Amino acid sequence: MKLTIDNFEQESKSGKPKNKNWIKVGLSTCGIAAGADVVFETIQKAVKENKLDVSVFRTGCAGKCYAEPLVEVKAEGVARVVYGGVDKDTAEKIVQKHVMAKQLIDDHIYSIIKEEDNGEA
Amino acid sequence: MGKLKKIILVKDTANNKETVRFAELFNSALRDRALDEQAQVVRAADINIYNQGVVVRIMPSDITYVNVNEKDIDMIIRKSIKNNDIVKEILAKPEDKQIRIVLRNCGNVDPENIEDYLAADGYLGLKKVLELDDRDKVIEEIKKSGLRGRGGGGFPTWMKWNFAKEQDNETKFIICNADEGDPGAYMDRSVLEGDPHTVVEGMIIAGFAIGAKKGYFYIRAEYPLAILRVNLALSQAREKGLLGQNILGTDFSFELEIRLGAGAFVCGEETALIASIEGKRGCPVPRPPYPSVIGLWGKPTVINNVETLSSVAPIICKGGDWLAKIGTEKSKGTKVFALTGKIANSSLIEVPMGITFREIVYDIGGGVPDNKNIKAVQTGGPSGGVIPEKFFDTPIDYENLQNLGSIMGSGGMIVMDEDDCMVDIAKFYLKFCVDESCGKCAPCRIGGKQMLDLLTEISEGKGTQEHIEKLKTISHTMQKASLCGLGQTAPNPVMSTLKYFENEYIDHIEHKKCTAGKCESLYEYKVIEEKCRRCGLCKRNCPVDAIVGDKDEGYKIIQEKCIKCGKCYEVCKFEAISRGNN
Known part of the structure; x- marks a missing residue:
């Protein structure tokens, strides 16, 4: 549907509402060079295999070049975390340990994002 | 709330040796008090604080302790885990020195999905502009914001727009200069890949303000992913009625197309860029007339850099005064820097104008690795210069950088340590310009080559004092007589290294020594x-x-x-x- 000045307020944000559980993978040239495409595929596969209600999507570069590939995770019941230096192995852990077992993963946390509804449903 | 476990994030920010041990200490302390069900200890990879010993952060309460000793562990657990209290003595208030305006959506939105951008208040600026339907007011807002060109020159954006607006011509153009070519700069690529709609929105607004119906993205062909995502953004914007005929149902129509740069550095220069789009050889022509008066196909044309255009929508949404509050007296807003070189955290940062080099290098970049001594920071790429450590407390803005013999440039910031030889650095940048010179004017074509030969001789230990004098003379000629910015600024890296590190040149000439150990012949x-x-x-x-x-x-x-x-x-x-x- 085409947007107009009149319907903008209503329609511009009518896109599909985001799942409250999501995993974002930084997939710009910098991330891909560091292996983010493999990470992206691994996470997509693991989410599918475990039949999880988690949307996996791509974003651009978050600026922490030294920590690529970067993966941000928001899952119910656990803090919202940015993981860096993620490889295939860590990507699997993110799904199994972080999302499913609600346990944070050592040595890969680059920040924990404070939010009002910290993971609460 | 309340259901969530507390998190104890541990990191030794001095050398990382103690991270594992402290995490264990916290773990056993939790077990001893039977609190291990209430909190999880986790080792952080980075905690954004550097050289402050062991840093411990408690989440979600977001309490940060620095220089934590073993004896503090008990107190931290009693106060901050069992209760929601703090241990005042070791409490730190970490402040985020970055302000993200241009990069506000990078890393947050899906760049291939317009819905994401719309959900983040995307195209709200465009809607406001079309609702207002007043070109002067748009330009006025940009004027109030104090926004200056982020591609390097720092020319006030509103003035460029206003010149073009004032031209009485049916056909006008807006061009987004995404021919990013400085070695070590990649902010334009990141923005185009991470948030292409921001730039598209900025261009449509600029097009409206100057009265253009058509605009071009000039993107270098080496950025295939950026090109793909901009193309996708354009077609999504068209589908939504945000681009093309009758935008948002108004009578304003505007179209955007992509033109690819074939990798010539000089095509980042306005007039050469225009020639390239016209299908001609990418050579600059003398200005004036400026492109805002006579530009693409002889029509008034505004050329703005990616970063400049990305600042437009936020300015329209939040008002010019909002941006003007950030920064220094003459340089407003933020600047994106690609921080690379001898730095612990290579990163793409966006900081307010007026921040110091020291804050960038040590608080954001985490300092120089391997305990090496920092020598200088290079800004402005091949048109810029080096800034030695003694000036690291200078607030960064257009004027200060110029006074120090460098330029803001597009935002490359390369940190150099004791292992970097200043003669070698000067040679590297000069060689880049010699390779990229279009050859049209003699000062640049011949001068550059001669300077490079002189530098090469110095680096081989064959230099004399006369070499330095000749370098200075040719530099002066190139700065005064070259046709375009490339030649005018090409000597800058040589001049600034000579200014601050003449001793290194002398070492090469008189003692045949390269202290950094870079010049192989020595x-x-x-x-x-x-x-x-x-x-x-x-x-x-x-x-x-x-x-x-x-x-x-x-x-x-x-x-x-x-x-x-x-x-x-x-x-x-x-x-x-x-x-x-x-």
């Missing part, structure tokens, strides 16, 4: 007796018989005969050949 090769196993491999391989001795007496290199080819250094299996200055 290496001195020596046999380290203690390591030498007297195998004779070096002697057999020396092409000029500069190595004497035998298996009984050991080997020696005769410096007068040595041609510094490095063969002995390469073949020695016992690392018994040293190269360097001593």
Whole structure:
């Protein structure tokens, strides 16, 4: 549907509402060079295999070049975390340990994002 | 709330040696108090604080402790885990020195999905502009914001727009300059790849303000992903009625197309860029007339950089005064820097104008790795210069950088340490400009080559004091007489390294020494007796018989005969050949 000045307020944000559980993978040239495409595929596969209600999507570069590939995770019941230096192995852990077992993963946390509804449903 | 476990994030920010031990200490302390169900201890990879000993952060309460000792653990657990209290003595208030305006959506939205951008208040600025339907007011808002061109020159954006607006012409153009070419700069690529709609929105607004119906993205062909995502953004915007005929149902129509740059650095210069889009050879022409008056196909044309255009929508949404509150008196808003080189955290940062180099290097970048001494920061790419450590407390803005002999440039910021040779750096940037010179004007074409030859001789130990004088004379000529910015600024890296590090030039000329150990011709090769196993491999391989001795007496290199080819250094299996200055 085409947007107009009149319907903008209503329609511009009518896109599909985001799942409250999501995993974002930084997939710009910098991330891909560091292996983010493999990470992206691994996470997509693991989410599918475990039949999880988690949307996996791509974003651009978050600026922490030294920590690529970067993966941000928001899952119910656990803090919202940015993981860096993620490889295939860590990507699997993110799904199994972080999302499913609600346990944070050592040595890969680059920040924990404070939010009002910290993971609460 | 309340259901969530507390998190104890641990990181030794000095050298990372204590991270594991402290995490264990916290874990056993939790177990001892039977609190391990209430909190999880986790080792952080980075906690955004540097050189403050062991740092502990409690989440979600977001309490940060620095320089934590073993004896503090008990207190931290009692106060901040069992209760929601703080231990005042070691409490830190970490502040985020970055302000993200241009990069506000990078890393947050899906760049291939317009819905994501719309959900983040995307195209709200465009809607506001079309609702207002007043070009002057748009330009007025940009004027209030104090926004200046982020591609390097720092020309006030509103003035460019206003010149073009004032032109009485049916056809006008807006061009987004995404021909990012400075070595070490990649902010434009990141923005186009991470948030293309921001730039598209900025261009449509600019088009409206100057009265253009058409705009071009000039993107270098080496950025295939950026091109793909911009193309996708354009078609999504068209589908939504945000681009094309009758945008948002108004009578404003505007179209955008992509043109690819074939990788010539000079095509980042306005007039050469225009020539390139017109299908001509990418050569600059003298200005004035400026493109805002006579530009693409002879029509008034505004050329803005990616970062400049990305600032437009937020300014329209939040007002010019909002941006003007950030920054220094003459440089408003934020600047994106690509922080690279000898720095712990290479990163793409967006900081308010007026921040100091020290804050960037140490608080954001985490300092120089391996305990090396920092020497300088290079800004502005091949048109810029080096800024030595003694000026690190200077607030960064357009004027201050210029006074220091550098420029803001597109935002490359390369950190250099004791292992970087300033003659070598000058040579690197000059060579870049010599390679990229279009050859049209003599000062740039001939001057650049001559300077490079002089620098090469200095780096080979064949320089004299006269070389420095000649460098200065040619620099002056190139700065005054070159046709475009490329030639005018090409000597800057030479001039600024000469200004601040003349001693290094003298070392090369008089003492035939390169203290940083970069200039290969000045290496001195020596046999380290203690390591030498007297195998004779070096002697057999020396092409000029500069190595004497035998298996009984050991080997020696005769410096007068040595041609510094490095063969002995390469073949020695016992690392018994040293190269360097001593």
